[in-house]
Amino acid sequence: MRPASCDEPVSPFISHTCFMDWTHFDEPATIFALAAQPKGTCLAATEHGLWRFAKGNWAQVAPQFAQVPLSSVAVHGSTICIGASGDIAVSHDLGATFALATLPVKAHILALALSNAFEADRIGLAATAQDGVLRTADGGATWHAWNFGLLDLGVNALALSPAFGSDATCYAATDHGVFVSSNGGRAWTELPIGITNGPFTSLAVVEGKGGTRLQVGSEGHGLWTAPEPFDTFAEAKGLRASEINYVLPDAAATTQGLYIATGAKWTRVLDQGDVVCLARLDDGSLVAGTAGSGVWHGR
Numbered sequence: 001m002r003p004a005s006c007d008e009p010v011s012p013f014i015s016h017t018c019f020m021d022w023t024h025f026d027e028p029a030t031i032f033a034l035a036a037q038p039k040g041t042c043l044a045a046t047e048h049g050l051w052r053f054a055k056g057n058w059a060q061v062a063p064q065f066a067q068v069p070l071s072s073v074a075v076h077g078s079t080i081c082i083g084a085s086g087d088i089a090v091s092h093d094l095g096a097t098f099a100l101a102t103l104p105v106k107a108h109i110l111a112l113a114l115s116n117a118f119e120a121d122r123i124g125l126a127a128t129a130q131d132g133v134l135r136t137a138d139g140g141a142t143w144h145a146w147n148f149g150l151l152d153l154g155v156n157a158l159a160l161s162p163a164f165g166s167d168a169t170c171y172a173a174t175d176h177g178v179f180v181s182s183n184g185g186r187a188w189t190e191l192p193i194g195i196t197n198g199p200f201t202s203l204a205v206v207e208g209k210g211g212t213r214l215q216v217g218s219e220g221h222g223l224w225t226a227p228e229p230f231d232t233f234a235e236a237k238g239l240r241a242s243e244i245n246y247v248l249p250d251a252a253a254t255t256q257g258l259y260i261a262t263g264a265k266w267t268r269v270l271d272q273g274d275v276v277c278l279a280r281l282d283d284g285s286l287v288a289g290t291a292g293s294g295v296w297h298g299r
Contacts (some may be wrong), residue, residue, distance in 0.1 A: 020269045020286075020298040025058055030291025033111070034279035035075040042279045042287055043095075044295070045070035045082060050095070053287060058295065062095050074112035074124065081124060081140050083109025088126060090140035102142040107131040113158045115184075118167025125170060125185045127155035133172055149188040152176045159203035159214075171214065173200035178216050180230065180282065193233045195221055206249040215252075217244030220277045223252055239266040245276045253278055258288055270296060 028046040038140040040200045041054040050073065051058050057167040060066060065082070072083035082098070086106040089098040107128035115123040118139075119146045132147035133155055136269040141183040147153060151176035161169035171191075176198050193200075193216060195244040202217035212228040215236075223236040223244050239256030239261075250261035257271035260277075270288060275296075277289040 020041050022270060022296050022298040023056075023294045025297070027056060027294065028289075029294055030061075030292050031277055031295060032070065033072045034277045034287055034289050035073045035080075036279045036281050036287075037075055038282055040283035040285065042280045042281060043073050043075060043080065044287075044289060045073040050082060052095075052149050053295075053297070062091075062098065064098070065089070068090055070108050072112045072126075072186060073138075073268055074114045074218050076114040076116070076118040079114065079118060079140065081114065084110070088112070088134075088140065088143065092139070097243050099141070101136070101140055103134065104143065104145050105131050107134065109134075110156055110296075111158050113170070115160065115164050116162065121165060121184075123164075124142075124183055125158050125160070125199045127158045129154060129173065133158070133188075146186045147188070148186065149190075150174070150179055151189070151190060154199070156199060157202045162207055172206070173198075173203045173216060175199040178203070178214075191226075191233075193224055194222075201244055202247040204247040204249045206252075206275055209293050215247050217247045217252065219243055222233060223247065236266065237260075238264065248279050250277050251278060251280070253288065258286075270298065 020156045028051045030047040031044045033045040044051040047069045050062040052061045071084050074081045078094050080095050080277050082089050085108045088101040091098045111127040113125045115121050120171040122139040124136045132150050134143040135146045136143045154173050155174040157173040159171045159224040170181050172179045178191045178193050181188050199219050206213040214230050216224045222242050224233045226233040241256035243255040246253040252259045253275035255273050257268045259266045260269050274290045275288045276291050279287045
């Protein structure tokens with residue numbers, strides 16, 4: 001693999017890197033979601049079940065789901081939630097055993113998020129393709145639809161405030177809008193993002209010296225950002241991609257590669273164009289999952 005200029009055109013056949021040291025893994029090949037765990041590890045929801053990254057290697061875990069295409073995963077402490085088309089399964093023993101949750105409908109789960117105070121409040125949210133937001137308050141055993149004020153039931157992504165356990169604030173990106181809830185996902189209000197022809201694909205809450213910002217990725221209209229109280233959104237400048245697949249705080253996976261922001265400047269650090277999910281591990285490294293081209297681990 002040779003190093004590449006960040007201005008070099010993206011090849012559909014060869015993935016180049018710049019500014020970071022990346023390691024590529026062929027398996028798992030197609031990853032739909034990632035969730036960081038302690039000590040530089042993470043879990044991946046893949047087309048062939050649940051995988052775990054640890055000590056520089058990937059291995060399949062939870063063999064009962066080995067042939068199940070998983071669409072989402074969320075982790076908090078010893079609790080793991082995984083989502084698929086029609087089901088959510090929950091483990092409270094780090095994946096040793098799983099139990100299927102009770103859902104109001106056989107919803108297609110697109111994203112999962114757990115409260116940062118999950119041990120105390122037992123709250124989790126699920127984004128669905130057609131049924132809005134599902135919510136659990138019993139640790140994932142049962143889920144209910146909470147869509148009051150949610151004008152669009154095609155929910156693509158969720159983000160929880162870093163202080164969700166105390167401020168109960170969370171966000172939902174839908175096909176046609178972006179919504180905020182201040183009561184833990186039980187009622188929603190649309191934010192004035194300024195464009196209506198989404199879909200909006202991803203969300204990140206960014207905490208910094210200047211306060212809190214919300215980053216919103218879109219399909220075809222770039223990355224949008226707003227400072228709290230999120231009443232004025234502006235398109236991110238310098239990010240030369242209109243198709244945003246996934247965002248973390250100041251990191252964006254696009255059809256033109258993976259970008260990292262330092263202040264107002266965005267730099268492409270990986271020009272693999274089919275990255276669909278990201279995780280930032282507690283050792284500072286990044287994991288980038290692709291739709292068919294394996295996984296990248298960058299430091």
